[in-house]
Amino acid sequence: MKKTVYKELVAASSRPMVLSILAGGESYGYEILKHVKVLSGGELEWSDGMLYPVLHRLERDGLIVGRWQLTDQGRRRKYYRLTARGKRRLASDRESWRAVYGALELSWGGSRV
Structure with missing residues (x-):
């Protein structure tokens, strides 16, 4: 049974997710979409229209x-990389998401949902 991931959570996590992927090196759209799917264990399947x-x-x-950049097939592909500003934003996003995650984990600790 496939779990539902609410679009509000996907939207909220899109910036740190993309910045985290690009922290690993330059990438292009389709490759980023594949990374999201792999990193989420198949739970998140972003579309072009979302990315x-x-x-x-x-x-x-x-x-x-x-x-x-031109591909070997002669098509143009846009490659993206982090800027220094993006690296700083990723660091602050990590801190914020860890705080949110920690608070949620504590709040769910006694829950039997």
């Missing part, structure tokens, strides 16, 4: 930078 607005926003905010 590209996030990438554009991160680029506009100066957290990532993109560059176009």
